[in-house]
Amino acid sequence: MSGWWQRSALEVDTLSWLTTSIVVAWVSSLILVHGTVSITLGGQAGPAPELQVLAIVVMASSALLIHGRATTNGPRIASTLSIGVFVLVAAAVAISAVGYAGSPVTAELWWAPLGAALVLMSISPVVPGRVYVPGAIGVIVVTAVASAVVAVAAASPTPVADAVIATSTVVFALIGGSVLTSTLVLGVEGWRADRRTTAELLEDSERVLSVIDEVTDQRLSSEVMVFLQGLADRGIVTDADRERAGMLAERLRGDLVQRDQQNWLTSLIAGRAVRVDDPERLAEIITVEQRGALIALLDGLFSDPQAGVRSARLALARRPEGTVAVALTIDLSLPEGRRTSVLAPYYLTVKSVVPRVEWRNGESLHVAFDAEPSEPATGPTTSTPADRPRR
Numbered sequence: 001m002s003g004w005w006q007r008s009a010l011e012v013d014t015l016s017w018l019t020t021s022i023v024v025a026w027v028s029s030l031i032l033v034h035g036t037v038s039i040t041l042g043g044q045a046g047p048a049p050e051l052q053v054l055a056i057v058v059m060a061s062s063a064l065l066i067h068g069r070a071t072t073n074g075p076r077i078a079s080t081l082s083i084g085v086f087v088l089v090a091a092a093v094a095i096s097a098v099g100y101a102g103s104p105v106t107a108e109l110w111w112a113p114l115g116a117a118l119v120l121m122s123i124s125p126v127v128p129g130r131v132y133v134p135g136a137i138g139v140i141v142v143t144a145v146a147s148a149v150v151a152v153a154a155a156s157p158t159p160v161a162d163a164v165i166a167t168s169t170v171v172f173a174l175i176g177g178s179v180l181t182s183t184l185v186l187g188v189e190g191w192r193a194d195r196r197t198t199a200e201l202l203e204d205s206e207r208v209l210s211v212i213d214e215v216t217d218q219r220l221s222s223e224v225m226v227f228l229q230g231l232a233d234r235g236i237v238t239d240a241d242r243e244r245a246g247m248l249a250e251r252l253r254g255d256l257v258q259r260d261q262q263n264w265l266t267s268l269i270a271g272r273a274v275r276v277d278d279p280e281r282l283a284e285i286i287t288v289e290q291r292g293a294l295i296a297l298l299d300g301l302f303s304d305p306q307a308g309v310r311s312a313r314l315a316l317a318r319r320p321e322g323t324v325a326v327a328l329t330i331d332l333s334l335p336e337g338r339r340t341s342v343l344a345p346y347y348l349t350v351k352s353v354v355p356r357v358e359w360r361n362g363e364s365l366h367v368a369f370d371a372e373p374s375e376p377a378t379g380p381t382t383s384t385p386a387d388r389p390r391r
Helices: 002-006 021-041 047-075 078-097 113-126 127-151 159-194 196-215 222-234 239-261 264-269 287-303 337-350
Strands: 275-276 308-320 324-332 357-360 364-371
Touching: 002 113, 002 127, 002 159, 021 047, 047 078, 047 113, 078 113, 078 127, 113 127, 113 159, 127 159, 222 239, 264 275, 264 287, 287 308, 287 324, 287 337, 337 357
Parallel strands: 275 308
Antiparallel strands: 308 324, 324 364, 357 364
């Protein structure tokens, strides 16, 4: 509520559907038509019709003042000008009431309260609540006093009822304008409060880029980051940006589909000098723990610069008893003295998940063990080349 009290609705949201210049201009026209019809065809001219004409002109001028200043000065008119609008509306009501002095007037047919209500609704989006509410209350007070004076002067038997009828239209305008604009301001400010800054979005994008790196071997993340940074700097999205985003999304989708079609071993050795002989796709049926041991061994050795790994060969074959024989040969340039200390952690990892492991050091490291199958094999496949690039 404090936001609506300090800022106009048009400052928070453009409200183009409600406060375009043509809408406010039509309010002036409607006041002129309604007032003219009331004092001519409606028999509400009173003893001084010239005062009614003056009141109509003043009332319509207040609406035109909102129209002109709001469209030239932006989404908010100055407080002094808005106070002037309220004064003009109150003056028009008072002038109209003076024109009826001493003559009976039908309260529900009096044109001035409806004209005042139209102006109050028109000004509600372009002034803050702290200006709108006091100004509208002032108009209500003037309308109530003026209608009561006219009713008493005309010897109406129900002056209070006449005053209530005449004032109710303006009261409803105050309530309607306040509820409409305050609800809109609260809604838009709540939506904006949920928005995150560009910096926060870019920070979140780092996590997305890490996933892209994993899938595409860091081939797309740099392009994506440059693209996102360009959007953040410009602050606008063009048709070329949309086409570029579509191209990047299509490439990423292709990499994701290809990654999904690869088995875990193919993804593990991609881009590494590893030769795999697994014609029966036995890598797919060993247990998750044994897969983890192989991943840790290959990842660790190829990522450790001290290990000096040149190439490796992995072979899987089915034994008659149903187990899977796994043999891994790794060519190392590591001196014999340092080899034991570097390889010991990986030996313990493999040893913890297989019942029997053979570990022989020499010019090359030979690791062999039997793995228990966890599910049936899915069918034959061909050998995987050693230097297949990661996709």
